[in-house]
Amino acid sequence: MILDDFLMRAALAGLGVALAAAPLGSFVVWRRMAYFGDATAHAAILGVALALAFDTSIFAGALVMSLAMASAVSSLSGRGFAMDTLLGVMAHSALAFGLVGVSFLSGVRIDLMAYLFGDILAVSRGDLAVIWGGAAGVVALLVWRWQALLTATLSPDLAWSEGIDPRREQMVLTLALALVVAVAIKVVGVLLIAALLIVPAAAARPFSATPERMAMIATAIAAAAALGGLAASFQLDTPTGPTIVCVAALMFAVSSVGHGLFARHHA
Template sequence: MMLDDFLMRAALAGLGVAIAAAPLGSFVVWRRMAYFGDATAHAAILGVAVALAFSMSVFVGALVMSLIMATTVSTLSGRGFAMDTLLGVLAHSALAFGLVAVSFLSGVRIDLMAYLFGDILAVSQGDLAVIWGGAALVLGLLAWRWQALLTATLSPDLAYSAGIDPRREQLVLTLALAVVVAVAIKVVGVLLIAAMLIVPAAAARPLASTPERMALIATLIAAASALGGLRASFAMDTPTGPTIVCAAAMIFAATTLGSSLWRRHRSPSVL
């Protein structure tokens, strides 16, 4: 295993993002938080601009802005704002302000397309350390709070009766989501991070009978999408980030169609 090989580094980066995003994506799907992930991801571009302006780490800038966005959405939700409207305003505003801020950076060379759609082939060994460190943090958070998160997701009232604070569990998810956005920005870009959160989990849903099994299957699907998309991109000379998402989308179509056909086959014919 040669980490000097850019394809090996790209494969390891894709796997790192997959094992971080897929289990978290299961909660995003269960809680119907797709737009929440989108808004958090879009805020990362503003974080990139701030980081470059102050000569900070891009990872730190993206993480801080993602946390601010996620916390803002959590705070404003339930205070008279329609959630879909709030998320739409914040997501697109953050992306627009980020793109405008980047245009003001003089003397800084930035490949905007790499941050929008990812540049997995340019991942360095330092990036790998950040990605896998972030993945370990996310998995640790989810393992630590798994049962509490499931209970709060199932029913806030049930969570309160069990001594669990749903707002605290929401904060755990918020932190995990911000970390995933920060580590995934180099691999799939801010415009595709939400897809990597949602599509593998949605593809796993028809195949799973328990939450734990769904999270595991989603992780396997995300890993297969990352490796398969990387190989297809290299073979067909296509953009790697979008190709990875396309691979996940194809698996989603296959599992959805397969489960539909299976249910039709198992159900008795009605004359």
């Protein structure tokens, strides 16, 4: 079977995460939610610790804790705390509690680096089913709410006038973000998930005349980064998750320089 090849499984896992993360990353960039994505991802390590402690699914643990963190941040925002301060406190606290929690699991063998930086080469068929199922859920959610999400992102007042509740759309994004974190933890790890959300979308932005085009270009960049990073890490014997993010960062640099040169040439 072709899926018995670990490189093929890794490539499919990378593509699945790219498909989920890139369109959502466009909303993260438009709404300036980078710290929000970080906090949600960092909470996942606490979910991993709880899942191992209760001998349940890592995906379920990461999803529940990511949802809990995202919901807590959404409900606490605007209550006297500066958003960046609140996110910084909660993100690092969740990560610290998760790492401490893992240290108490003496009877469980755990490769902590795999959860922090990903272990795409160890993806199994079951993991692939979870990744692509989660990716399909995220894409379906975004397609279903696309126009409402765009309106709420553009102007909450305009959204209210059109009968759209911006708070509901924020919860849709929260759910999608938690799903992406839960499916991406195996591929790039909790410390790099935010980068995979933001970098492809930022690279796509200079070449996008419409929101839909930006989401599509970001998806293509994320997919190219996943496959390119996998190939580079195999050739150079480097950690795969960080290498994927490095390739995405190089594509962002090329995009920024290329757009700058194009704009100067046509000035």
